[in-house]
Amino acid sequence: MKYIDPHIHMVSRTTDDYQRMAQAGCVAVTEPAFWAGFDRSSVQGFFDYFRQLTDSEPKRASHYGIQHFTWLCINPKEADDPIFAREVIDIIPDFLEKPNVLGIGEIGLNKNTKNELKILEEQIALADKFNQLILVHTPHLEDKLKGTRLIMDAIKRNGNIDPGKVLIDHVEEHTVEAVLDQGYWAGMTLYPDSKCTPQRATDIIEMYGSERLWINSAGDWGHSDPLAVPKTHVEMLRRGHTKSSIEQISYTNPAKFLSQSQRFNINDE
Numbered sequence: 001m002k003y004i005d006p007h008i009h010m011v012s013r014t015t016d017d018y019q020r021m022a023q024a025g026c027v028a029v030t031e032p033a034f035w036a037g038f039d040r041s042s043v044q045g046f047f048d049y050f051r052q053l054t055d056s057e058p059k060r061a062s063h064y065g066i067q068h069f070t071w072l073c074i075n076p077k078e079a080d081d082p083i084f085a086r087e088v089i090d091i092i093p094d095f096l097e098k099p100n101v102l103g104i105g106e107i108g109l110n111k112n113t114k115n116e117l118k119i120l121e122e123q124i125a126l127a128d129k130f131n132q133l134i135l136v137h138t139p140h141l142e143d144k145l146k147g148t149r150l151i152m153d154a155i156k157r158n159g160n161i162d163p164g165k166v167l168i169d170h171v172e173e174h175t176v177e178a179v180l181d182q183g184y185w186a187g188m189t190l191y192p193d194s195k196c197t198p199q200r201a202t203d204i205i206e207m208y209g210s211e212r213l214w215i216n217s218a219g220d221w222g223h224s225d226p227l228a229v230p231k232t233h234v235e236m237l238r239r240g241h242t243k244s245s246i247e248q249i250s251y252t253n254p255a256k257f258l259s260q261s262q263r264f265n266i267n268d269e
């Protein structure tokens with residue numbers, strides 16, 4: 001069954017992963033800019049990372065018949081030093097002109113600090129200025145609900161952002177309702193055996209429906225599973241969900257949200 005993985009960090013994955021994803025039906029990925037597992041020592045580190053996301057990674061994906069799109073930002077984990085964060089923000093506008101860039105992301109909060117919040121607001125303003133979609137990272141564990149609320153408040157404070165052009169990722173049972181109620185899109189990040197598993201994601205779909213909701217693997221350099229989306233298909237089929245409702249959550253919905261950027265065009269039909 002064809003699908004889009006709208007949040008996966010392919011720079012950290014092998015060519016075997018691309019191959020297996022293509023065999024499982026993946027036709028496109030979108031890759032948000034994130035923490036690489038270590039702090040970059042200079043703005044040049046981000047410059048080269050953005051070149052990788054906008055130039056070399058799309059070429060690597062194309063060898064497997066997978067379209068590659070990306071999002072740019074300074075991630076919340078490295079945003080606690082505002083002077084450094086602003087140097088990174090300054091180099092983003094030039095990269096927004098690259099053909100595979102869909103928007104600003106994954107921005108958000110990590111430890112909900114004042115500096116993180118300030119840089120989050122500045123990156124929301126950047127998305128507003130350049131009319132970009134936004135992909136939001138929410139903190140894990142006990143900070144998630146508080147962080148999600150702080151982020152939604154920051155977006156509202158900006159005043160110009162249409163919630164329909166913002167996807168809030170890493171939602172769980174206790175945050176999904178608030179996100180959807182305020183008109184945002186919500187993403188469920190699937191993890192192999194903790195947090196949101198394919199079973200829990202299917203529970204959430206059964207409780208809240210599948211409007212404005214997508215699933216993604218967020219595969220990266222840590223313990224994660226680039227095939228989490230097709231594994232969720234199997235779980236949904238096992239529970240009697242129809243092929244069209246499975247296609248909605250993992251193809252039609254992401255395509256609908258992402259198509260609000262003119263850069264997003266799937267050429268698989």
Ligand SMILES: [Zn+2]
Pocket residue numbers: 007009032034106218
């Ligand atoms: Zn991520």
